[in-house]
Amino acid sequence: MLTAEVTVPVDRAAAFATLADGWLYASWVVGASHIGRVDPDWPAVGSQIHYRFGLWPVLISDTTVVRAADPPHRLELEARLxxxxxxxxxxxxxxxxPGHTTIRMTERASGGPARLIPGVAxxxxxxxxxxxxxxxxxDLIRARAQNS
Structure with a gap:
């Protein structure tokens, strides 16, 4: 499983705080274009972000759900498409x-026809x-750190 990775010049709590702001989701997730609603307890397990993905005028509404959370160490999501x-x-x-956080992201199709695609693909x-x-x-994490 390939892992995307980035390192930011802030501590882990500051980096996680950006993930914990569900209203920023469409600012960093490629494909998400509009946030309609964020559950008030995001990123608690079971909480959701309601968003649209695609390009106007073809926008499709769906949700991302928190499946596991261990702030500020880990966040597991189920993104529906x-x-x-x-x-x-x-x-x-x-x-x-100290003061430098590495964020790693892994993803696998978990439902629907996409899960039949081999892992390498x-x-x-x-x-x-x-x-x-x-x-x-x-970029968002760095900007928030500069403005705090």
Whole structure:
């Protein structure tokens, strides 16, 4: 399973705080284009983000659900994607050196027809998108750190 990775110059709690702001989800997740609602207890297990993905005027509404959370170390999500199925996503945060957090993201199709795609093909399909998502997340984390 390929893992996208980025390191940001903040501690793990500050990095996780950006993940914990569900309203920022469409700012860093490639494909998500509009947040309609975030459950007030996000990112508690079972909480959801209601969003649209795609490009206007073809937008499809769906949800992402928290399946496991261990703040500020790990967040596991199930992102639903209409009739294509769903994906399991794990984000792990570790501090290799004080004040620098490495975020790793892995993803696998977990429901619908997409889960029939072999793992290597999924890696190829998700790799560039996940790296771009983490690069966007890193930019948000850096901006929040500069403005705090």
């Amino acid at each position: 209409w009739s294509v199925g769903s994906a399991w996503i794990r984000l792990t945060l570790s501090e290799a050196t 999924q890696d190829l399909a998700f790799a560039a998108r996940n790296q771009e998502s983490l690069d966007r997340l890193a």
